[in-house]
Amino acid sequence: MNDSKKNVIIIGGLGNGSVIAAAIRDANRRGYNEWQAVGYLNDRIIKGDSIEGLPVLGSLDDIQYFTCKGYYFIYTIYRIDGQNYRIELFKRLNIPEEQLAVFIHPAAYIADNVHIGFGTVVMPNVSISPGTTIGKCCLIMVNATIGHNNKIGAHCHFAAQSCLGAYLNIGDGVHIGLNATVRENLTLGKYSALGMGAVLLNDIKEYEIWAGVPAKFLRNSKREFECLPIDHTSGH
Numbered sequence: 001m002n003d004s005k006k007n008v009i010i011i012g013g014l015g016n017g018s019v020i021a022a023a024i025r026d027a028n029r030r031g032y033n034e035w036q037a038v039g040y041l042n043d044r045i046i047k048g049d050s051i052e053g054l055p056v057l058g059s060l061d062d063i064q065y066f067t068c069k070g071y072y073f074i075y076t077i078y079r080i081d082g083q084n085y086r087i088e089l090f091k092r093l094n095i096p097e098e099q100l101a102v103f104i105h106p107a108a109y110i111a112d113n114v115h116i117g118f119g120t121v122v123m124p125n126v127s128i129s130p131g132t133t134i135g136k137c138c139l140i141m142v143n144a145t146i147g148h149n150n151k152i153g154a155h156c157h158f159a160a161q162s163c164l165g166a167y168l169n170i171g172d173g174v175h176i177g178l179n180a181t182v183r184e185n186l187t188l189g190k191y192s193a194l195g196m197g198a199v200l201l202n203d204i205k206e207y208e209i210w211a212g213v214p215a216k217f218l219r220n221s222k223r224e225f226e227c228l229p230i231d232h233t234s235g236h
């Protein structure tokens with residue numbers, strides 16, 4: 001335990017979890033010492049094993065113990081199909097909002113009137129323009145660009161290099177794929193997704209997955225009953 005830093009546990013593992021842990025270490029090397037990543041909670045890897053140098057401290061059943069001990073958490077369990085179920089899983093963990101770490105890498109640009117919710121991660125070289133509101137537990141991955149005056153829900157995932165215009169309404173649990181681009185003034189319903197490299201020119205309804213240039217409807221994402229049992233460990 002390091003007394004000057006707040007200790008954060010990553011819920012998840014290899015994938016989003018390990019790249020976020022690496023970014024926290026990189027911030028520490030640059031002299032930004034608010035957070036220290038101390039390990040993972042993971043249901044598939046046994047306690048004491050390590051993931052890229054950090055120990056697995058227990059499983060999701062141990063959340064309450066670590067909450068009482070004053071640890072902070074970053075929830076990295078996301079997947080395009082079954083996002084709604086993963087959000088339900090998160091709610092069942094009952095983590096107090098004030099123990100959800102907001103990690104903003106020092107190499108990110110965030111305009112001064114941007115609001116960022118509890119538990120959201122902003123990775124290196126991200127840019128977020130003025131007047132944008134981002135809900136809790138979003139993961140904004142490297143090089144993502146988010147324009148101005150957007151309303152973004154909770155548990156959204158913006159993959160590396162994704163690019164969003166302005167005045168967007170984005171629901172909870174939305175995934176924007178690697179290098180995908182979203183035109184301004186659109187609405188993306190909850191649990192919808194946009195494929196890698198897409199150029200989106202239209203609104204997307206709840207649960208819809210669109211892909212291509214220009215993006216077209218591909219299929220619906222799976223509902224919770226289609227994706228049980230849940231894989232607690234996947235970072236994607």
Ligand SMILES: CC(C)(COP(=O)(O)OP(=O)(O)OC[C@H]1O[C@@H](n2cnc3c(N)ncnc32)[C@H](O)[C@@H]1OP(=O)(O)O)[C@@H](O)C(=O)NCCC(=O)NCCS
Pocket residue numbers: 080159160176177178193194195196197198209210211212213218219236
């Ligand atoms: C859009 C996506 C969710 C579809 O996944 P899927 O349902 O498993 O799709 P499949 O691979 O079965 O492909 C189905 C069809 O869609 C096409 N397709 C899939 N992804 C596409 C994309 N990004 N752009 C254009 N077409 C795509 C496939 O070529 C295939 O076409 P066909 O039926 O004519 O052969 C997925 O391909 C994707 O882009 N995921 C985002 C990945 C990402 O951002 N990762 C970040 C990791 S942190």
